[in-house]
Amino acid sequence: MPKSMRYAILEAIQGEMRRDKLLTLLYEYQRPAARWGGRSINLEAEFGRWRARFSAIDENWIVGGALGMSMIGVRAIAHIPSMTTLIPYELMFNHAGKLRHMTGGQAAFPMILWADMQGRASFQAGQHADAGLESCYARLAGLKVVIPSNPYDAKGLMVSAIRDVDPVVFCHYSVPTSGPDVPDEPYTVPIGQTAVRTEGKDITIVGYAPQTVEIAKAVKQLKQRGISAEFIDPRTLAPLEQVMETIIKSVKKTGKLLTSDDGSYSFCNCTEIIARAAEAVPGTKFKRLAFPDAPPPGAPEMINYMRVGAADIVTAAEKMVRG
Amino acid sequence: MPKSMRYAILEAIQGEMRRDKLLTLLYEYQRPAARWGGRSINLEAEFGRWRARFSAIDENWIVGGALGMSMIGVRAIAHIPSMTTLIPYELMFNHAGKLRHMTGGQAAFPMILWADMQGRASFQAGQHADAGLESCYARLAGLKVVIPSNPYDAKGLMVSAIRDVDPVVFCHYSVPTSGPDVPDEPYTVPIGQTAVRTEGKDITIVGYAPQTVEIAKAVKQLKQRGISAEFIDPRTLAPLEQVMETIIKSVKKTGKLLTSDDGSYSFCNCTEIIARAAEAVPGTKFKRLAFPDAPPPGAPEMINYMRVGAADIVTAAEKMVRG
Amino acid sequence: MNGEVNMNEIKAAPSTSGTDPKAVSRRTFIQSLGAIGVGAIFFSAGADKQARGQSVSTYIDSLSTEQLTAMYTDMLKIRLWETKIKDLALKGGFRGVAHLYVGEEAIAVGVCSALRQDDYIASTHRGHGHLIAKGGDLKLMLAEITHKATGYCKGYGGSLHITDMSLGILGMNGIVGASHLMGAGAAYGIKVKGTDQVVVSFGGDGSIQGSFFTSAANSAATYKLPWISIIENNQFQIWVRCSDVYGIKDLARRADGYGIEGRVVDGNDVLAVYDVAKYAVEKARAGRGPTVIECKTYRWYDHYGFQGSKIGRDGAFGLGYRSDQELREWMAKDPIPRFRRFLVNEKVLTEERADEVVQEVKQTVDDAAAFAEAQPVPKAVDGLLNVFAEGAVPLHKS
Amino acid sequence: MNGEVNMNEIKAAPSTSGTDPKAVSRRTFIQSLGAIGVGAIFFSAGADKQARGQSVSTYIDSLSTEQLTAMYTDMLKIRLWETKIKDLALKGGFRGVAHLYVGEEAIAVGVCSALRQDDYIASTHRGHGHLIAKGGDLKLMLAEITHKATGYCKGYGGSLHITDMSLGILGMNGIVGASHLMGAGAAYGIKVKGTDQVVVSFGGDGSIQGSFFTSAANSAATYKLPWISIIENNQFQIWVRCSDVYGIKDLARRADGYGIEGRVVDGNDVLAVYDVAKYAVEKARAGRGPTVIECKTYRWYDHYGFQGSKIGRDGAFGLGYRSDQELREWMAKDPIPRFRRFLVNEKVLTEERADEVVQEVKQTVDDAAAFAEAQPVPKAVDGLLNVFAEGAVPLHKS
Numbered sequence A, B: 001m002p003k004s005m006r007y008a009i010l011e012a013i014q015g016e017m018r019r020d021k022l023l024t025l026l027y028e029y030q031r032p033a034a035r036w037g038g039r040s041i042n043l044e045a046e047f048g049r050w051r052a053r054f055s056a057i058d059e060n061w062i063v064g065g066a067l068g069m070s071m072i073g074v075r076a077i078a079h080i081p082s083m084t085t086l087i088p089y090e091l092m093f094n095h096a097g098k099l100r101h102m103t104g105g106q107a108a109f110p111m112i113l114w115a116d117m118q119g120r121a122s123f124q125a126g127q128h129a130d131a132g133l134e135s136c137y138a139r140l141a142g143l144k145v146v147i148p149s150n151p152y153d154a155k156g157l158m159v160s161a162i163r164d165v166d167p168v169v170f171c172h173y174s175v176p177t178s179g180p181d182v183p184d185e186p187y188t189v190p191i192g193q194t195a196v197r198t199e200g201k202d203i204t205i206v207g208y209a210p211q212t213v214e215i216a217k218a219v220k221q222l223k224q225r226g227i228s229a230e231f232i233d234p235r236t237l238a239p240l241e242q243v244m245e246t247i248i249k250s251v252k253k254t255g256k257l258l259t260s261d262d263g264s265y266s267f268c269n270c271t272e273i274i275a276r277a278a279e280a281v282p283g284t285k286f287k288r289l290a291f292p293d294a295p296p297p298g299a300p301e302m303i304n305y306m307r308v309g310a311a312d313i314v315t316a317a318e319k320m321v322r323g
Numbered sequence C, D: 001m002n003g004e005v006n007m008n009e010i011k012a013a014p015s016t017s018g019t020d021p022k023a024v025s026r027r028t029f030i031q032s033l034g035a036i037g038v039g040a041i042f043f044s045a046g047a048d049k050q051a052r053g054q055s056v057s058t059y060i061d062s063l064s065t066e067q068l069t070a071m072y073t074d075m076l077k078i079r080l081w082e083t084k085i086k087d088l089a090l091k092g093g094f095r096g097v098a099h100l101y102v103g104e105e106a107i108a109v110g111v112c113s114a115l116r117q118d119d120y121i122a123s124t125h126r127g128h129g130h131l132i133a134k135g136g137d138l139k140l141m142l143a144e145i146t147h148k149a150t151g152y153c154k155g156y157g158g159s160l161h162i163t164d165m166s167l168g169i170l171g172m173n174g175i176v177g178a179s180h181l182m183g184a185g186a187a188y189g190i191k192v193k194g195t196d197q198v199v200v201s202f203g204g205d206g207s208i209q210g211s212f213f214t215s216a217a218n219s220a221a222t223y224k225l226p227w228i229s230i231i232e233n234n235q236f237q238i239w240v241r242c243s244d245v246y247g248i249k250d251l252a253r254r255a256d257g258y259g260i261e262g263r264v265v266d267g268n269d270v271l272a273v274y275d276v277a278k279y280a281v282e283k284a285r286a287g288r289g290p291t292v293i294e295c296k297t298y299r300w301y302d303h304y305g306f307q308g309s310k311i312g313r314d315g316a317f318g319l320g321y322r323s324d325q326e327l328r329e330w331m332a333k334d335p336i337p338r339f340r341r342f343l344v345n346e347k348v349l350t351e352e353r354a355d356e357v358v359q360e361v362k363q364t365v366d367d368a369a370a371f372a373e374a375q376p377v378p379k380a381v382d383g384l385l386n387v388f389a390e391g392a393v394p395l396h397k398s
């Protein structure tokens, strides 16, 4: 059994906490402990409670505390639960993203917001099955935003995030394990570096996190139907310039950009990608698949109908290529 | 002297408070009082302190209080200052926008978030000269978002917002007075109804609020240079479907869409407009002008250089039309 | 801190401070409560000093047999209805999730018995008990929990969002602390309307931190709103112990910093809860402002779901963050038999009648389960409705 | 509330509770402070009960002549530097804005005099005084306020964001209350580092509400952080009177709800402020946790800008939300002459030396103005830098 996303992330943090004797994790109830095979990680047990500290139900403390610490040279990871993503949003907007600029480069918050993200699960409803909030962070100046789709990327991006001197938002969706094995040693996946998951020539498909599962399925089915799709997983959502280079190169080749998102349609992250591609490559055909602009209903009948699946991606891609 | 934006808004609220004996305004320090000509409005004096109530510096109270009241049939307006737009954001996201859906239509928050918005002023810096946050609200399911560019629209949209049974975010930028005179009597500007400010055939230009001043100037200059620009002010930013009908009709005619925003480039509201137009009208040329993805610096030399002005719009439009 | 009594002391003196009856007559019992000054209220801080030291236990004295029986019935309804959910879920194939309230029934029932139907409550993720005590329909609740088209919220909301506006239920809420703010907002609305309704906001021990409670409390204090905040201190936030995340022992003390009267009560004693709730409700109705009431209690099951529990057995055992011993001690303080002993001793109910009530409630719960089971599921496209009052939002799958 | 003393009482008893010297010797004066129990600290609540009632006034006693003179000099620096800004701005063409601190100088100086250079402060929109008291360079500050390329923040930040990390200044902040949270976070960082530094968070009377203070206070209390929160109660939030928006009179009482010791002090009395600040700093350094100190004071100018003020005249008159009479009463309590009288009476300074200090400070301020005036403005393209540590962000104008 390969390492899970959670184990890979904790392994990244463990390695960095060993390297940087001040690096500290603030969290709420998501215990920084996991097992894999015969091994286990427990950050509180290994580094003590000061460096791996749970708190009251207080996301503003978790993020604000991390900001204050990081300002005086104690690098910090703020881990917040998925239903609270937007509670400490103002702190990231008006403080984390702005301090360096406001002080002319004099001060900064080298902190990491490890944001648990929700997927489109049934029986959760309303406040517990939202998705797509990564684009809320990707829009804020001064923040870097990364979003891994497999454990390998998760570990490598977390290490990069921790070593970065700018504030980084690490968006953590639960995704079924896939991709390369995760080495025990620290390594980095550079922020800004996109992954071309499948090369192709007929159509470019962009998506990340839980949608990569649907897209991967769709790409296989499309191949069977004689359509060669290029599948790009951005991995970094902000800054987007470097990512767009890869996407634009692909779009210039295929002439078609299909995106698929678990976030609501309006302002989902692929909106920005499409708008940039539309400016850069006139004449391209575009299609943006996404959850509707609606809260997530609890009943499986409803929510499953609303979410984009592999079949939808196949249909849309075929229409774009043949239609 | 025509009525100012502020006076027009207060007149709208005054009229509705006279109609609806429960309608209540919660605010912080932006006194609900204004003068125009020989007349004055003072909501506290007219309706008493319970119905026009200042509070501690506590935007979560202002918005959360309005939510709770509106749920039991006391319609409420929550007026928040411009530097605090994202403090009560979670309340609008997880509560205001979701309650109707989560309860299967049983309950709702018929409240209005009257959000003061900042412009790109010098000497303010960092936290006091941001712009474009309307798209933070436009992305949230279950909310309607309106954004007037002149006093006439401001009054009409505020009346519509108050009479709407869904939560409405009223984005209030200070804009120099322009447009039609403001009647004393209540009237509505329907939510969803776009304004075509100038008809034209060579290029479509979209923008709102402070950018309308720059665009209007640019449109005149373009005319002198023989370019006929169609200038559309969306007025409503969410839901966007009806607005897009007008924009797409125009883009089909002109083949070119230029947008101009005071918000930061990534995820500014016109991103969504361009992405939708790109899907709907393949072959269109696009250009998105906006403030860079940077916080606003205080020195006028820096911020003025970064902001889009009429001359930039003219240059970009000419390039699109002739290039 | 003056007047502070922690749970150990509560344990040490059950016969004077609880409703465990030692063959004292009902009146005598109530007098003995009166004798210790403030009924079963152990700590009182805050602005309304005149109230301190006054006996408020006469509220209990005036409860009728019908009211007392209804309280007993409601506690059983919560217990048996949630136990049914647990058993159904463990059987497998249950269309829903739940945070169980079992063990804390005395709070919901004690508080809601002090309310009028037109008063409001704002509830939490652990709110089934609050809703049942406020009159929620067990059938419609179970249909909602299983996301059926005819449930309270037509299957959109499920366990976390059950609402019945006609009963003054402002809804459960999946965001910790939000109930306080929504409740205080509603209380402001009552002032605008000019009625004498009151609002109760329920919240866990975790709900006093974060950004919601502070806004609610300051406004309630400043404007003297008819707001009562019930803090259900079951000592855990998921697995995090309250004592590890606060600098205060009695959470009611938080109220003092706002100028609000704070009180602590044994949350497993339905009459003690009723007593202080009734006091707070009357005070709020009379325009004398808010009260924060901390109820000390314990949850029998895990935070969420059914780990450590079995069909046909009460309680969840073997959870890493608490000892089975601790749970057993609290199960021994079960509010339901405790209240039943009181009712029988006080001759409000006979043993036979008390047994009958249990059977009646069991039947009601079985009926609810059968009802829910038989209900249709929602139509797939309906998820696009109810975003706005009118129309459907577009689908973006193709 | 026990021990509560409001401003009226402070006015009524200046000779025992303030530093207004009635020809008492320095030592006698200090003893008289000691006699009333806790120096000039009027209210004390919260967890650290042992401290209550202890005389802490020995702190004042051990201040050296150099330190006392430096405190006097710093107060003058704040006063004269800000007055210069006001005069420059009223003259016209000033490249900046400001929230003036004049009238509140005793707080910044009293507090920062109790700090080491390696201690931290987190400041507010009204923070020039804090920065000057912590050692901020008047030249670089004025260059920043006028958005010059060589100012503290290279002209990016202006008045609201002045920062000098080398002096432990975590920055001013334009968002009310944020200073508390950033400060508490830094205090947590100190615990991780294992040093004995402390953090002071300044905030106005408006800063205890909202979502920042509550998070800071709860964590500081729970983890016993070396955090001192200074609440500068100047009685207004823009034009809103404090008494209209809180349910408590003494804002220090808010601390009690977190289990933090809260104290109230006359904010126009630099020695009283120093006394309680020093106590809190020593306590924090020793690992005995946080303190919230409310300093009662008044601002002489309008919230923001220069309405009602004139070149060459102190104070802003004719503002709608306060009476000129109220302002005049507070100007009569001007902390600077009050401290000067004390220093002269105590023979720390002669009148001549005190006058010399004024002249020296005037010169320093004039030099700062000349310096700032001569500095270059930033390059237009530089606004694209410093978004991230590396590189420039793209322009989107064409």
Ligand SMILES: Cc1ncc(C[n+]2csc(CCOP(=O)(O)OP(=O)(O)O)c2C)c(N)n1
Binding pocket: A028, A029, A057, A058, A081, A083, A084, A087, C125, C126, C174, C175, C176, C177, C203, C204, C205, C206, C207, C210, C232, C234, C235, C236, C237, C238, C303
């Ligand atoms: C603001 C917020 N933070 C975190 C969560 C995740 N969460 C759900 S319930 C819970 C624990 C609540 O504890 P408490 O308030 O004591 O209530 P209890 O579950 O014990 O009844 C947490 C942390 C949430 N729903 N909302």
Ligand SMILES: Cc1ncc(C[n+]2csc(CCOP(=O)(O)OP(=O)(O)O)c2C)c(N)n1
Binding pocket: B028, B029, B057, B058, B081, B083, B084, B087, D125, D126, D174, D175, D176, D177, D203, D204, D205, D206, D207, D210, D232, D234, D235, D236, D237, D238, D303
């Ligand atoms: C969170 C937030 N809300 C509102 C404002 C607008 N604002 C700036 S200063 C101020 C008043 C502050 O009052 P107080 O805290 O008493 O400080 P003072 O100005 O009196 O020193 C307000 C409301 C803000 N900057 N931040």
Ligand SMILES: [Mg+2]
Binding pocket: C204, C205, C206, C232, C233, C234, C235, C236, C237, C238
């Ligand atoms: Mg709990």
Ligand SMILES: [Mg+2]
Binding pocket: D204, D205, D206, D232, D233, D234, D235, D236, D237, D238
């Ligand atoms: Mg103030």
